[in-house]
Amino acid sequence: MNQRPGNQLFDAYFTARDMREVFCDQGRVQAMLDVEAALARAQARVGLIPHTAVAPIEAACQAGFYDFAALGEAIATAGNSAIPLVKALGKHIAANDAEAERYVHLGATSQDVMDTGLVLQLRQALALIECDLAQLGETLATQALRYVATPLAGRTWLQHATPVTLGMKIAGWLGAVSRSRQRLQELKPRLLVLQFGGASGTLAALGDQAMPIAEALAGELQLTLPEQPWHTQRDRLVEFGSVLGLIAGSLGKLGRDISLLMQTEAGEVFEPAAPGKGGSSTMPHKRNPVGAAVLIGAATRVPGLLSTLFSAMPQEHERSLGLWHAEWETLPEICCLVSGSLKQALLVADSLEVDAERMARNLDLTQGLVLAEAVSIVLAQRVGRDTAHHLLEQCCKRAVAQQRHLRAVLGEEPQVTAQLSAAELDRLMDPANYLGQAHTWVERAVAEHSALTA
Numbered sequence: 001m002n003q004r005p006g007n008q009l010f011d012a013y014f015t016a017r018d019m020r021e022v023f024c025d026q027g028r029v030q031a032m033l034d035v036e037a038a039l040a041r042a043q044a045r046v047g048l049i050p051h052t053a054v055a056p057i058e059a060a061c062q063a064g065f066y067d068f069a070a071l072g073e074a075i076a077t078a079g080n081s082a083i084p085l086v087k088a089l090g091k092h093i094a095a096n097d098a099e100a101e102r103y104v105h106l107g108a109t110s111q112d113v114m115d116t117g118l119v120l121q122l123r124q125a126l127a128l129i130e131c132d133l134a135q136l137g138e139t140l141a142t143q144a145l146r147y148v149a150t151p152l153a154g155r156t157w158l159q160h161a162t163p164v165t166l167g168m169k170i171a172g173w174l175g176a177v178s179r180s181r182q183r184l185q186e187l188k189p190r191l192l193v194l195q196f197g198g199a200s201g202t203l204a205a206l207g208d209q210a211m212p213i214a215e216a217l218a219g220e221l222q223l224t225l226p227e228q229p230w231h232t233q234r235d236r237l238v239e240f241g242s243v244l245g246l247i248a249g250s251l252g253k254l255g256r257d258i259s260l261l262m263q264t265e266a267g268e269v270f271e272p273a274a275p276g277k278g279g280s281s282t283m284p285h286k287r288n289p290v291g292a293a294v295l296i297g298a299a300t301r302v303p304g305l306l307s308t309l310f311s312a313m314p315q316e317h318e319r320s321l322g323l324w325h326a327e328w329e330t331l332p333e334i335c336c337l338v339s340g341s342l343k344q345a346l347l348v349a350d351s352l353e354v355d356a357e358r359m360a361r362n363l364d365l366t367q368g369l370v371l372a373e374a375v376s377i378v379l380a381q382r383v384g385r386d387t388a389h390h391l392l393e394q395c396c397k398r399a400v401a402q403q404r405h406l407r408a409v410l411g412e413e414p415q416v417t418a419q420l421s422a423a424e425l426d427r428l429m430d431p432a433n434y435l436g437q438a439h440t441w442v443e444r445a446v447a448e449h450s451a452l453t454a
Contacts (some may be wrong), residue, residue, distance in 0.1 A: 019335055053102075086104065111195065111324070119191070126191070174449055180243065192224060200319070201228070231318060248302040262289045272347065298341035312330075363431050375429070379391065407429045
């Protein structure tokens with residue numbers, strides 16, 4: 001077997017090895033051959049072909065027997081991968097059993113073999129993605145509980161807002177992972193279905209035996225028999241691609257948050273360190289967020305690929321020209337990008353390095369301004385909302401202009417001290433006392449994850 005050269009320089013960074021194996025040339029060819037072998041078994045069960053033909057056909061359905069470079073050259077003329085593969089399969093069988101060769105690919109069309117082979121590959125891909133998502137969810141649940149009460153500055157429009165907790169932020173990532181796991185479960189019955197329609201979708205070549213053979217073939221491959229062939233109805237594949245796009249985007253959000261928290265000016269949360277990880281070719285001090293870069297990169301690339309799948313949906317009549325072809329490398333590449341993003345997310349989430357002291361210092365960078373709302377809310381109950389808001393706004397401006405802590409300014413403001421004691425002000429100006437429902441959100445996200453895992 002001669003493997004064609006591939007662009008593998010970046011694979012280890014952007015793609016998980018096990019996913020690339022699913023969609024490498026060997027994986028693609030073997031999936032189609034698995035369909036051919038299953039078709040022979042199904043047709044023998046129904047009595048369309050002799051049982052003696054099955055073993056020779058099955059024996060030839062091994063990807064290692066075929067020259068991928070030669071198949072690639074033939075595809076350029078044939079227009080799809082099934083045509084030259086079926087020819088090569090027939091020749092291989094005929095060399096050992098000319099009688100059995102007569103029953104290869106009987107009643108099927110090229111797209112049946114390619115689409116069903118793709119579904120077999122997607123089933124493997126789905127299992128890998130589900131496994132990694134479950135593991136990522138477990139890791140994030142552990143981290144969310146670990147940092148459930150660790151305060152840090154909430155940031156809106158990239159500016160300090162009010163305090164949140166690191167656990168709450170992680171719980172946000174966890175919730176997105178859980179929802180993606182739910183979506184994958186829901187789409188499985190629609191995705192893992194047989195494609196078997198023959199020339200124009202009617203299976204006319206198989207006569208009265210068409211439905212028994214279709215049912216037997218679905219059983220052989222452990223796929224569901226859909227209500228009809230879907231040669232030019234591509235919503236199943238696009239739905240799967242869309243969920244993968246959501247996963248990529250959610251992981252990109254995780255990566256974006258980590259990269260921002262790693263910025264020198266923040267320095268609150270870091271990817272785990274490792275020898276040679278995140279260095280610079282010229283700057284010895286650098287520690288770059290190389291894992292987050294993969295997550296953000298995949299989130300950037302996948303939408304463009306997904307747009308190709310959507311653009312390819314209005315396919316012509318019973319077999320498409322060009323639109324079907326546009327799918328061939330697109331969905332596998334989405335799977336590979338998401339797999340690489342998941343692997344990096346697992347590495348990042350498992351060993352987050354957290355600097356709680358830096359978080360506390362950063363919370364006080366604005367000298368108490370992040371807790372102005374806490375004071376304003378309590379004060380509003382005593383003097384009215386508009387009055388309280390205007391008063392706190394003026395105190396905040398004074399604190400900034402005088403470069404003083406808001407607590408000191410509030411302690412000198414008669415309209416404030418007339419309503420709030422020193423002890424009340426101290427309590428209100430403590431970030432740990434203004435975390436709202438952060439703990440509850442963590443508990444709920446972890447509970448949802450646990451329910452999925454149970």
